[in-house]
Amino acid sequence: MPQINPLNTFIDGTTTAAAPVMENFYAPSLAPDSLEGMNGWLDEQNVATGGTAWLVDRPQIRPQSMSRARMVGLTGHCDLLDDVYATSAAIYSAIPGASISFYLPRAPAVTLLTWQIVGASDELYGAPGDPDVSLKLLVDGTLATSQFRFVAAALTGLAANDPRYAQRDRIWSGHASYIQGVNGLAAGWHVASIVQVRESPVFSRFRIRNMKYIALF
Amino acid sequence: MPQDWNRINEGAALTAASLNTRFSATVGELNALEELTVAPYALHREHLPSTALATATATIGSATNHTYDSTSEPYPGYGLAASWKVINTNGSLGTGTALLATFSTAVDLADTARFGGILVLANVHFILMEDANAAPTILGVYNGSCMFALQYQISGTWYTLARTERYASAASTLAGTGQLAVFKDIPIRTYLVYADVQGKGNEQVQAIRMVVSLNKPAALAGPIRARLRQGNLTAIALRAGTL
Numbered sequence: 001m002p003q004i005n006p007l008n009t010f011i012d013g014t015t016t017a018a019a020p021v022m023e024n025f026y027a028p029s030l031a032p033d034s035l036e037g038m039n040g041w042l043d044e045q046n047v048a049t050g051g052t053a054w055l056v057d058r059p060q061i062r063p064q065s066m067s068r069a070r071m072v073g074l075t076g077h078c079d080l081l082d083d084v085y086a087t088s089a090a091i092y093s094a095i096p097g098a099s100i101s102f103y104l105p106r107a108p109a110v111t112l113l114t115w116q117i118v119g120a121s122d123e124l125y126g127a128p129g130d131p132d133v134s135l136k137l138l139v140d141g142t143l144a145t146s147q148f149r150f151v152a153a154a155l156t157g158l159a160a161n162d163p164r165y166a167q168r169d170r171i172w173s174g175h176a177s178y179i180q181g182v183n184g185l186a187a188g189w190h191v192a193s194i195v196q197v198r199e200s201p202v203f204s205r206f207r208i209r210n211m212k213y214i215a216l217f
Numbered sequence: 218m219p220q221d222w223n224r225i226n227e228g229a230a231l232t233a234a235s236l237n238t239r240f241s242a243t244v245g246e247l248n249a250l251e252e253l254t255v256a257p258y259a260l261h262r263e264h265l266p267s268t269a270l271a272t273a274t275a276t277i278g279s280a281t282n283h284t285y286d287s288t289s290e291p292y293p294g295y296g297l298a299a300s301w302k303v304i305n306t307n308g309s310l311g312t313g314t315a316l317l318a319t320f321s322t323a324v325d326l327a328d329t330a331r332f333g334g335i336l337v338l339a340n341v342h343f344i345l346m347e348d349a350n351a352a353p354t355i356l357g358v359y360n361g362s363c364m365f366a367l368q369y370q371i372s373g374t375w376y377t378l379a380r381t382e383r384y385a386s387a388a389s390t391l392a393g394t395g396q397l398a399v400f401k402d403i404p405i406r407t408y409l410v411y412a413d414v415q416g417k418g419n420e421q422v423q424a425i426r427m428v429v430s431l432n433k434p435a436a437l438a439g440p441i442r443a444r445l446r447q448g449n450l451t452a453i454a455l456r457a458g459t460l
Binding site: 003004006007008009010011012014016021024035037038042043044046047048049050052054056059060061062063065066067106109110112114125126130131145146147148149150151152170171172173174175176177179182216217 | 231232233234236237240241243244247248249250251252255257258259260261262263264265266267268269272274276277278338340342344397398399400401402404446447448449451453
């Protein structure tokens with residue numbers, strides 16, 4: 001709300017009606033032209049300028065009213081086995097620790113999601129074609145566009161106890177942004193997850209560092 | 218609020234002047250709040266503008282690779298702007314959907330009272346690096362690198378932000394297995410501030426983009442080639458620390 005406009009004025013020798021006086025005290029309007037402006041509508045436009053100018057800083061701002069953020073993570077490995085998780089490409093397995101739910105009290109100007117997850121696969125190294133394990137971002141039940149990463153095949157051989165090439169582990173330090181007016185998130189609850197897709201019965205292992213949301217209102 | 222408002226004495230006549238003076242004095246105080254009049258935590262988002270002053274994003278959702286090579290996009294050297302190629306869905310042609318985010322209005326980083334800086338986050342999926350020669354050499358970790366960086370645009374000219382340069386090499390291959398895919402994620406994060414963009418005539422940043430080039434060793438006939446896939450870029454101009 002901008003500054004309060006000049007109020008009604010009065011002229012000597014002219015009978016003053018009650019209405020303009022009352023309007024000076026209380027006349028709600030988008031363009032503030034009464035003292036009703038002090039009823040919670042004062043904002044940064046009302047801050048003094050010139051000789052008594054000052055800058056709005058943290059002490060004046062209600063905590064978490066301009067931004068909110070939270071992080072989740074997981075300690076230890078997360079092994080996804082064939083008998084626990086489906087291998088169909090149509091089924092996405094949300095990875096524990098890389099999933100976050102958060103509440104937005106109002107629609108943010110910007111919501112950022114960032115995550116760090118390390119993936120390893122026991123798919124045989126050297127096989128042609130794309131890997132069978134991949135990762136995607138799922139937000140509120142919808143797969144995000146542009147958020148897809150393969151997890152490189154790494155197994156050194158098919159014999160029992162053959163190790164994997166550790167240098168074939170892959171970290172995804174990803175981000176996604178949601179901008180109000182473009183693809184912004186609405187007020188309310190949201191869920192974001194990194195999900196795994198497997199196209200063959202392979203074993204996969206994930207080391208989850210974190211999954212974060214940052215909302216700028 | 219300073220106690221400089223004079224009350225009307227009991228029994229005194231209300232005049233136009235006494236009313237006008239007091240109403241205008243009150244409005245004047247409300248339009249020029251001093252710091253002591255604002256209680257701690259009194260202001261929230263309804264009273265203050267967003268901390269995100271401007272945003273720009275770009276995404277590449279392509280399900281197919283786009284290819285770049287050391288002939289079209291040779292690495293120019295640290296911090297130099299020439300011959301990089303914007304990452305786009307048509308690769309070396311440069312005509313596809315690009316990882317290029319344009320602000321609707323240029324962000325004037327010289328306005329340090331308003332802009333703290335531009336937070337930039339960029340990611341791209343690095344699929345493969347290979348020798349494109351008819352008689353290819355199997356690439357190893359020492360046989361060239363694929364370079365990535367962020368560039369910003371001022372007055373139509375692109376400048377490389379040297380500190381954002383990253384590189385990745387080809388997969389370490391096994392003899393006889395050919396050139397295997399890398400499948401790496403390339404993340405770049407930076408905060409572009411006034412000091413970064415000085416000396417360019419002005420400091421009004423129009424756009425940010427992610428670029429790629431290939432650094433081929435002289436001993437390798439080449440050219441070497443890289444394939445990329447999906448990516449996204451976000452640029453957020455953040456408000457300075459105070460309002």
